[in-house]
Amino acid sequence: MPEAANAREAILNRIRTANNAAKATAHAAEYQAIERSYQQTTNLDRETTLQRFKDHLHEYDAHIFEAAPDTIATTIAEVLKSLNQKSAIVADNFPVEALPAGFSWRRESESTTEQLDTAEGGISACEVAIAHTGTIILRGSRKMTLLPDRFLCVVHENQIVDTVPEAMARLEQYKTEPLTFVSGPSATADIEMTRIRGVHGPRFLDVIVVRN
Amino acid sequence: MRISLFITCYNDTLFPETGKSVVRLLERLGHQVEFPLEQTCCGQMHYNTGYQIEAGPLMRRFVETFKNAEAVCVPSSSCVAMIRDHYLKMAETAGDPGLVQAVESLLPRVYELSELLVNKLGLEDVNAYYPHCVTYHASCHSLRSLHLNDLPLRLLRKVRGIDLVELQGIDQCCGFGGTFAVKNGDVSAAMLADKLRCVENTRAEVCTAVDNSCLMHIFGGLHRQRTGIKTVHLAEILASTEDEATQ
Amino acid sequence: MTIRVGEAAEAPSFQKAAFKLLDDAQLRKNVRHATDVITGKRAIVVKEQQDWQQLRATASAIKQHTLAHLDEYLLQFEAACTADGGHVHWASDADEANRIIVDLVKQYSGKEVIKVKTMTSDEIGLNKAFEANGIHPHETDLADMIVQLGHDKPSHIVVPALHKNRQQVREIFMEAMGLAELSDKPEDLTNAARRYLRDKFLNVNIGFSGANYLLADTGGVCVVESEGNGRMCVTLPEVLITLAGIEKVIPSFRDLEVFLQLLPRSATGERMNPYNSLWTGIGKGNGPQHFHVVLLDNGRTRILADPEARQTLHCIRCGACLNTCPVYRQTGGHAYGSIYAGPIGAILTPQLFDMQHSQSLPYASSLCGACYEVCPVKINIPEVLIHLRGRVVREQQSGANIEALGMKAMARIFSSSRSFEAAQRLGHIGQWPFVSEGWVKHLPGMLGNWTAVRDMRPLPKQSFRSWWREHEKAKKENADA
Numbered sequence: 001m002p003e004a005a006n007a008r009e010a011i012l013n014r015i016r017t018a019n020n021a022a023k024a025t026a027h028a029a030e031y032q033a034i035e036r037s038y039q040q041t042t043n044l045d046r047e048t049t050l051q052r053f054k055d056h057l058h059e060y061d062a063h064i065f066e067a068a069p070d071t072i073a074t075t076i077a078e079v080l081k082s083l084n085q086k087s088a089i090v091a092d093n094f095p096v097e098a099l100p101a102g103f104s105w106r107r108e109s110e111s112t113t114e115q116l117d118t119a120e121g122g123i124s125a126c127e128v129a130i131a132h133t134g135t136i137i138l139r140g141s142r143k144m145t146l147l148p149d150r151f152l153c154v155v156h157e158n159q160i161v162d163t164v165p166e167a168m169a170r171l172e173q174y175k176t177e178p179l180t181f182v183s184g185p186s187a188t189a190d191i192e193m194t195r196i197r198g199v200h201g202p203r204f205l206d207v208i209v210v211r212n
Numbered sequence: 213m214r215i216s217l218f219i220t221c222y223n224d225t226l227f228p229e230t231g232k233s234v235v236r237l238l239e240r241l242g243h244q245v246e247f248p249l250e251q252t253c254c255g256q257m258h259y260n261t262g263y264q265i266e267a268g269p270l271m272r273r274f275v276e277t278f279k280n281a282e283a284v285c286v287p288s289s290s291c292v293a294m295i296r297d298h299y300l301k302m303a304e305t306a307g308d309p310g311l312v313q314a315v316e317s318l319l320p321r322v323y324e325l326s327e328l329l330v331n332k333l334g335l336e337d338v339n340a341y342y343p344h345c346v347t348y349h350a351s352c353h354s355l356r357s358l359h360l361n362d363l364p365l366r367l368l369r370k371v372r373g374i375d376l377v378e379l380q381g382i383d384q385c386c387g388f389g390g391t392f393a394v395k396n397g398d399v400s401a402a403m404l405a406d407k408l409r410c411v412e413n414t415r416a417e418v419c420t421a422v423d424n425s426c427l428m429h430i431f432g433g434l435h436r437q438r439t440g441i442k443t444v445h446l447a448e449i450l451a452s453t454e455d456e457a458t459q
Numbered sequence: 460m461t462i463r464v465g466e467a468a469e470a471p472s473f474q475k476a477a478f479k480l481l482d483d484a485q486l487r488k489n490v491r492h493a494t495d496v497i498t499g500k501r502a503i504v505v506k507e508q509q510d511w512q513q514l515r516a517t518a519s520a521i522k523q524h525t526l527a528h529l530d531e532y533l534l535q536f537e538a539a540c541t542a543d544g545g546h547v548h549w550a551s552d553a554d555e556a557n558r559i560i561v562d563l564v565k566q567y568s569g570k571e572v573i574k575v576k577t578m579t580s581d582e583i584g585l586n587k588a589f590e591a592n593g594i595h596p597h598e599t600d601l602a603d604m605i606v607q608l609g610h611d612k613p614s615h616i617v618v619p620a621l622h623k624n625r626q627q628v629r630e631i632f633m634e635a636m637g638l639a640e641l642s643d644k645p646e647d648l649t650n651a652a653r654r655y656l657r658d659k660f661l662n663v664n665i666g667f668s669g670a671n672y673l674l675a676d677t678g679g680v681c682v683v684e685s686e687g688n689g690r691m692c693v694t695l696p697e698v699l700i701t702l703a704g705i706e707k708v709i710p711s712f713r714d715l716e717v718f719l720q721l722l723p724r725s726a727t728g729e730r731m732n733p734y735n736s737l738w739t740g741i742g743k744g745n746g747p748q749h750f751h752v753v754l755l756d757n758g759r760t761r762i763l764a765d766p767e768a769r770q771t772l773h774c775i776r777c778g779a780c781l782n783t784c785p786v787y788r789q790t791g792g793h794a795y796g797s798i799y800a801g802p803i804g805a806i807l808t809p810q811l812f813d814m815q816h817s818q819s820l821p822y823a824s825s826l827c828g829a830c831y832e833v834c835p836v837k838i839n840i841p842e843v844l845i846h847l848r849g850r851v852v853r854e855q856q857s858g859a860n861i862e863a864l865g866m867k868a869m870a871r872i873f874s875s876s877r878s879f880e881a882a883q884r885l886g887h888i889g890q891w892p893f894v895s896e897g898w899v900k901h902l903p904g905m906l907g908n909w910t911a912v913r914d915m916r917p918l919p920k921q922s923f924r925s926w927w928r929e930h931e932k933a934k935k936e937n938a939d940a
Binding site: 013024114178 | 510517525534549551602618649661678733737764930
Binding site: 219223224225226227228229230231232235247249250251252253255257258259260261262263264265266270273352353354355357366381383384385387388389390392393394395396397398399400401402403404406428429431433434436437456 | 472473477478481507561680706785786789790821822823824825826827828829831832843845847848850852854862863866867869870872874875876881886905906908909911912913914915916918919921922923924925927929930
């Protein structure tokens with residue numbers, strides 16, 4: 001479309017002309033020279049980081065359970081039983097050995113949107129978690145962690161970092177994949193600044209922290 | 213010290229008592245005060261309202277008037293902000309290297325009153341006596357341009373006989389804003405109403421600040437509402453002693 | 460080229476609008492409450508962030524650098540996005556953007572679109588363009604939904620419906636959703652919205668979003684939200700169209716580590732907002748099958764050309780400046796007549812128009828500086844306001860208006876001590892018609908705004924310099940004696 005090409009060239013030309021007129025590059029640092037003296041690592045030890053993660057999840061009423069690497073399945077079973085939940089959608093890459101028997105599972109890629117919408121809950125692992133902000137970061141699994149009203153996430157202790165910069169460093173290798181940062185159930189304060197939890201997306205978040 | 217006084221155009225015309233108090237105070241502290249009569253205005257009103265061209269000559273005049281001063285004392289934080297925040301850029305825009313150099317040389321010698329007393333002269337107790345209940349309003353320029361922090365409060369706390377009450381919303385703009393007060397009179401009045409409420413809630417007899425611009429706006433409302441509360445510039449409080457009973 | 464910023468070109472002056480809005484006690488109460496809550500929360504999370512000032516400094520530097528190389532970064536974004544299956548379109552102005560987006564929807568045979576919050580779509584007037592072409596847009600942000608269903612206008616960047624209370628929202632929902640019964644409890648109102656929108660999310664095939672950040676190195680997009688409707692709109696539909704101002708691009712994925720720490724704290728006073736979605740192109744297919752990005756200029760390149768004011772384009776739309784502004788606190792957002800309100804609106808809106816409209820906005824400020832203090836990307840809004848006032852004055856049709864004449868006269872008065880002292884003497888004489896019972900009761904013209912609400916003393920009998928002359932004379936006489 002000739003029109004489209006015109007707009008593109010016109011915009012780029014205007015940018016270049018504007019930047020030349022304003023001598024923009026003279027006043028701006030080169031990318032590598034931009035000063036970054038904000039905190040990029042942590043002084044906290046593992047236990048403190050883990051505790052901070054739990055505290056911040058508690059702040060938005062997530063339920064936290066602990067498991068060992070070989071008790072993940074039994075812990076999942078306990079959690080689901082306590083919720084009276086008999087089935088779940090499971091992320092495609094979630095290991096089958098971590099799933100307890102006696103429940104009805106369906107993999108994400110084998111589920112229609114309608115099945116996701118009516119599912120009792122979803123289960124997935126995560127890529128990395130941030131203690132300071134109480135954030136869990138998912139790679140893929142976007143629909144199944146969005147449509148059901150409950151979301152159970154298995155977080156390994158060594159996936160938890162303290163700061164946002166540390167998390168971004170870990171995500172660098174996946175930076176072109178769909179990533180979702182989850183920091184609590186959805187919320188709105190749009191009506192009289194009253195904070196209401198759970199607008200769209202799961203209203204209930206359960207987290208199993210797997211100790212090394 | 214030889215201290216040159218830049219009284220500011222509006223203090224000269226509307227609040228001469230503030231200037232007299234600065235002179236009295238500094239002479240009492242043993243310093244020599246000079247007042248170059250060529251001074252007029254720092255140019256802030258013009259500059260901030262969009263008449264930057266007209267402010268140019270005023271800037272030059274200030275620099276010329278005070279170029280040999282040992283220290284310049286200014287009892288108005290908004291004027292100091294004008295000088296500190298804008299003079300250098302104005303000189304650079306004018307493309308006048310001599311002027312740029314003159315501004316750079318002069319800037320470190322310009323002090324708002326409480327800066328002069330505390331930072332330059334190292335004083336917090338200036339031997340003042342002011343037996344009244346007083347609340348302090350932090351003007352926007354003093355807070356966000358000059359970063360005076362609590363300099364004025366440190367001076368006030370050392371005044372004998374004073375009863376200092378904290379002002380709620382101390383850092384909320386009073387709504388003066390120079391020509392804003394007339395160009396956006398309604399919003400200015402609304403902001404003033406909030407500030408008056410806070411002042412009245414302190415039950416103070418006097419509201420003080422380092423800027424008479426804020427104070428004349430606040431007093432205008434305090435008097436219109438017949439509250440009986442007065443506004444008094446910091447200089448007048450600090451100049452007050454048992455002998456002189458300044459009010 | 461038609462630059463459009465919503466309906467700002469036709470809006471009344473700030474002064475006119477403010478006068479009416481100051482009479483709305485409900486509005487003022489809501490605005491005060493909302494801004495108090497958010498500024499309180501913000502203060503807490505900023506205080507606990509030890510490296511807050513360092514983050515601000517880096518963010519400002521990143522933005523400054525990016526704008527200086529904006530063409531390169533946009534091209535890099537375009538290449539990377541396209542390589543991953545996305546399509547990038549460029550729009551010089553509002554009309555062009557609307558045309559592109561409407562054509563895309565038609566191309567996919569869409570009659571409805573689910574929309575995630577983006578002020579940019581209000582800026583170009585997209586919903587009107589949709590409706591004119593038989594396409595129905597559904598706003599899915601709760602506040603935007605309240606505004607849309609109530610046939611109203613947003614009044615805040617982050618909390619657009621803060622001027623509405625629960626009773627008003629209840630009425631709007633009951634009517635629009637056809638509900639016989641509905642309580643006014645915020646939880647129940649929110650549940651009603653959840654049910655109403657669920658149906659739309661599952662069945663409407665075309666999603667429309669804005670972008671908080673465009674990532675040049677990956678060609679990715681980042682959307683920051685609280686409610687989950689963003690995730691719904693960018694994940695479920697087959698087609699996704701994303702509209703973004705050209706200033707939204709940042710150099711790299713890693714740079715998000717700075718902005719994702721600044722934005723949530725500044726916007727809603729949280730360490731992190733509930734959901735951030737990042738995606739690139741159409742990826743492996745677990746999401747929209749067709750992805751289009753529309754890059755919008757609409758006056759931004761003009762702002763770029765102004766060295767004093769280009770920092771305006773650093774804005775990350777957090778709304779912190781609105782929340783802290785003592786002027787906004789009194790009037791709310793409608794007074795600015797623009798989708799971009801508050802301090803940022805006062806500098807962005809008129810500049811998009813190259814100062815042809817919204818000239819009252821740069822004066823809608825007392826220059827208190829609170830906005831600059833909280834801006835996460837360190838836009839020196841007071842400096843830009845002063846600069847824009849200079850443009851308004853210099854670009855006036857005639858310099859013969861009363862204010863300009865008055866200012867020129869004052870400048871002459873200040874040009875020498877002689878003329879200054881003469882004016883002081885004249886003032887003493889000339890004030891008498893306005894003085895009654897020892898007070899100045901009324902001043903002429905615009906100065907009357909002063910005496911309308913304030914008492915004023917007449918000029919003191921003796922100016923300071925007059926006293927000084929006597930003081931010096933007395934000192935000299937004492938010294939000589």
